[in-house]
Amino acid sequence: MEPSGIKDLIIRSLGENAGDGSITGRLEEEGVTFDFGRDFTQKVVDRIFSVSSELVAEKELFRSMRFVFNRVALTGVAAILILLFSIFMAEGSFSLNSFLGIGDSVDESIVCLLTGI
Amino acid sequence: MKGSYRQADDSELVKASVNGDRLAFSEIVERYRRMVARTVKGMLGDSVFSEDIGQEVFIKLYHSLSDFRGEARLSTYIQKIAINLTLNEIKRRKRFFSMFSQDGENELYEHEIPDPENEQKRDATELVSKALAGLEPKFRIIVTMRMLQGYSTKETAEILNLPLGTVLSRLSRAQEQLKEILGKL
Incomplete structure (x- = not known):
């Protein structure tokens, strides 16, 4: 399709009766497509599940x-x-004193022990 | 069920993904990646940054799947995440460019180096991208919903959480702007 035809489709896609997706379909047929790279799905899944497994390991450590x-x-x-x-x-x-294990009697025995009397 | 998710409906995929099924979530990504690409690239232009936002959309979806009650369609739920993240990115870029440039609006939309293999397809997509690039973001989102996603005015209003009258008036102004822009291309 010529550029003028595509321009016309673009304008018509905003018209009141164009909300059924038919013009969107025609634009797609003319090559108006948007997509991400070929390995997009893999990248997304890798990012989610590698982080998830790290989180699982971390949670397991905290639990233990x-x-x-x-x-x-x-x-x-x-x-x-x-x-x-x-x-x-x-x-x-x-x-x-009782916590420290040194009662009154203990003081004397320490003195005796140290002085040898 | 594992390995045969092509035939599964969205609710089955959601249930399996919540339980950590990698294959089921891959099928969701595969099923809706083009829809997300149309919104993100329609709004931000065709660049590697758009792909990053696309990835963020699905990562956010994965982490919020357990909150998905199935009251709305999964596609609508994903669409809303895509719109929110894209609008946040536009705001972020606007703030960033306003620090360095007087004319930040033009730098919000990026173009990738075209693929020379398919000239006709490239021309058509480039024409649409250029037309979208000339629009203000508030009109661009409405045009993206109508032109690239094929939503009706009512659906567009619901997804964007705007009154129907606002969508209609923006559509009419966007149409005028587009005619002007396309006339120059």
């Missing part, structure tokens, strides 16, 4: 770390509670 942390945290809390209970049973209080 959270699982390990929960286990360690629970065991740690249990150990602290047992320790507190045993300190309380042994010393009868929660003073700083």
Whole structure:
């Protein structure tokens, strides 16, 4: 088709009765086509799925770390509670000395030990 | 189902893609790439940047597929993503060029080096591209929807989320501008 014919089609495509796609089809037949490169689909899919697999690996790592942390945290809390209970049973209080394991009697034994008396 | 998605309808493809099926999503891209190309290249011109925007459209689609309820057609959903990303790119370019040039509008639309193998096709596409390049973006989007996508005025208004009257008046002004532009080509 001559350029004037294509120009006419372009103008007619905007007319009130041209919304059925027929003129668009005719323009396509005349070679008015728009498309991306040949490997466009592959590029898109590669970009999405390579990023997705990285994200999956990252999520998996965080999940395992959270699982390990929960286990360690629970065991740690249990150990602290047992320790507190045993300190309380042994010393009868929660003073700083009982936490540090240095009661009044201990001071004397350290002095004796250091001076040799 | 895997490997035979050519016959599958859009809802099946969406469901499989949400479950991470690469082949199903490839079929969606293959099915709608030309539609996206018409919108993006119609609006931005034929360049490698348009291809980047095209890729972004499908990446955004993939990440929002789980939100797709199937109330609208998949093509309309993709079309809206394409329009939004293209308009964002136009705004971005406008900001960028306005910093360096007084006449930024002309630099918003790019032309690729033509393929010499098919001269007739090249001429027709180039003529349309040149005509579109001369239009203001607000008219260009409407002409792209009507001329390249073949949507009716009502569909164009729905997709662009504009009142029907606005689309009609823009179409009429775009038609006048196009006649003027084509007269010079």
